[in-house]
Amino acid sequence: MPKMNERKMKILEAIINDYILTAEPIGSRTIARKYDFGLSSATIRNEMSDLEEMGYVIAPHTSSGRIPSDKGYRLYVDNVMKKRRLEAAEKELLIQALQRQEVAVQNIMREMANAVAFITNYTIIATETLSKRHKVKQIQLILVEGPIVALIVITDQNAVQNKVLVLPAVLPQSLIKKVSDALTAMLADSVAEDFTHLYAAMLRHHFREKGLEDVPVDIILSAIREILLSLNNTQVHAVGIKNILDFPEFANLEKARAIMGLLEEKENLHAIVSGQLAGEIQVIIGEENETPDLKECSVIKAKIDIDGQYYGQLAIIGPTRMNYAQVMSVLQMVLSTLGVQ
Amino acid sequence: MPKMNERKMKILEAIINDYILTAEPIGSRTIARKYDFGLSSATIRNEMSDLEEMGYVIAPHTSSGRIPSDKGYRLYVDNVMKKRRLEAAEKELLIQALQRQEVAVQNIMREMANAVAFITNYTIIATETLSKRHKVKQIQLILVEGPIVALIVITDQNAVQNKVLVLPAVLPQSLIKKVSDALTAMLADSVAEDFTHLYAAMLRHHFREKGLEDVPVDIILSAIREILLSLNNTQVHAVGIKNILDFPEFANLEKARAIMGLLEEKENLHAIVSGQLAGEIQVIIGEENETPDLKECSVIKAKIDIDGQYYGQLAIIGPTRMNYAQVMSVLQMVLSTLGVQ
DNA sequence: TGTTAGCACTCACAATAAACGAGTGCTAAC
DNA sequence: GTTAGCACTCGTTTATTGTGAGTGCTAACA
Secondary structure, eight states: OOOOOOHHHHHHHHHHHHHHHHHBBHHHHHHHSSOOOSHHHHHHHHHHHHHHHHTSOOSTTTSOOBBEEEEHHHHHHIIIIOOOOOOOOHHHHHHHHHHTTTOHHHHHHHHHHHHHHHHSSEEEEEEEOSSSSSOEEEEEEEEEEETTEEEEEEEETOEEEEEEEEEESSSOOHHHHHHHHHHHHHHHOOOOOGHHHHHHHHHHHHHHHTTTSSSSSSHHHHHHHHHHHHHSEEEEEEOGGGGGGGGGGGGHHHHHOOOOOOOOHHHHHHHOOOOOBOOEOOOOOGGGSGGGGTTTTTEEEEEEETTTTTTEEEEEEEEESSSHHHHHHHHHHHHHHHTTO | OOOOHHHHHHHHHHHHHHHHOOOBBBHHHHHHHHSSSSSHHHHHHHHHHHHHHHTTTEESSTTTTTEHHHHHHHHHHIIOOOOOOOHHHHHHHHHHOOOOOOTTTTHHHHHHHHHHHHHHHHHEEEEEEEEOOOOOOEEEEEEEEEEEEEEEHHHHHOOOEEEEEEEESOOOOOHHHHHHHHHHHHHTTTTGGOOOOHHHHHHHHHHHHHTTTTTOHHHHHHHHHHHHHHHHHEEEEEEOOOGGGGGGGGGHHHHHHHHHHHHHOOOHHHHHHHOOTOOOOEEEGGGGGSSGGGGTTEEEEEEEETTTTTTEEEEEESSSOOOOHHHHHHHHHHHHHHOOO
């Protein structure tokens, strides 16, 4: 088995750089001409033969040039790749997306995803979540009109969510504050899972004792439960979906269809985006992907943790022949501007 | 110019029905064999020649069968088409989607879209809107924690929306009710457009008179304005996007890319879905479409008006060779179950 | 011992040609 | 008015032949 050396590394890098641009197998003569290694094509041919034996490149057929293998990309990403410096315009765009400070975290993630999609021309998946389970802190009812009331739930994480309820009977204004306070007192620190049938029965009992038997406990409780559930729910969306169709790798209709189907289902997006540590950029190359339809793609992803309360995830999807250097430096920039690193 | 008659109509219908299934040009012999018109292929050939002269069918090249033209589809949709009866299973699915009565209108539209996409295998665009401009009816502040308050806005259409604000200074609990009531009194009946600079100055003045000079009027006003704007905003989304790739019409990569790009932009979706009268099903065939990328598609759409307050729009997109009968009967069912017709 | 020129060989891809067949229009007979 | 028959058209399929980029190997060279 041949041994890796500086020169082989350089040739591998040349192959990868060229292949990222052209998506065509690279021959020895092309490299000899294009790069000034001071070597003839024959020498490069020998080295490429070694690289193939070592598994870093593949010859699609006997008389073609070489393309990088997953293993080759892996070596490149882990050792060779030089971080590409962001161009001023790209930087500007990211900073713009980030500087809308008033905006809620959810919108930050959306803005980020759009900016990254625009810069890189890849497909981006973004999520935003509240990482802790919400507990009820305060509950308030507001009369809207007749039997219609607004239910406001404020959680320990200071999230505020409301829901409009139509009650079976009009709740008199005089009781509203009393009921709100009672609900707050009784339900403080509850999480979504607490809202069982037993719990409901218990609460009905409490209310009866306080002389509030007319309060439609069930309706209110199930509304609160739904609010808590939706708060804990992670939002996920993909942007730049059609970008992936611009790559010759997906000129095949079957593949295009498969990837489109994949990207349309929220559950799949969750599966793709999840699983890495905060602040760390993870690169998953080709066959390393669990998802069958992504075996010819690479995914570069990062988890963004903002003061431990919110976090978002960003995943960039492209063909294995993707511009790792560009994407990683953009992602690095996102992380550092968001204050993660 | 030949004249249309019963027999030509039947042959046109046969051509369309076959073409919807196969996407292949239909020859005279195929029709003679398949349908029991009691006519030889030669006679049918003559009739088809007439249909071509009249512009209802097209021969892609000299020695091929015929395919329907946009004009042919138009005639078929307007006159010939028999409403396909919904199968029991399809009906069941629609009813299920509709019977979640507690669910907000927005979710109904989403459920509907999913059900229709599932039944028809076409791409569906759905919108939901509140058709009137919201006016402020009631405003309430709730203390959350320190300088953080929840702003609750209730509109004349009984929509409730909230926003969390971080005020520059803590607002004492004793003032909360007073400020809430003052805001309600002063802003009742305002719409989003009212919130000008002049308006803000006026309100600041009012507050000062009431001895409430510390209230951060600007922050609160701009938050209310944003809430009103977002309430008036129409939600739009597409489901079953990848379905359209399953049609041979989009086997061409260029077309696939174009349609994907189209469906990814919300503005485009709005443009496609808009413009028809409530309760009426509109069919736009091929070249009749304004959007260039839809010139080879048909769009079947309906506006759903629920008691004049909310409305939704549903558009089904497919190749011109789409199953008009099926889609229209499904849409009819949606409309009648929602009580529009 | 590493490098390189030279050469035979491979193989995807493009171009050309030939065979096929579904379908047409037209004519003449029923 | 309908239909059988037939020559003709033309897209599609299959086979054939070049073409060229690229390889591996050998032998000569520094």
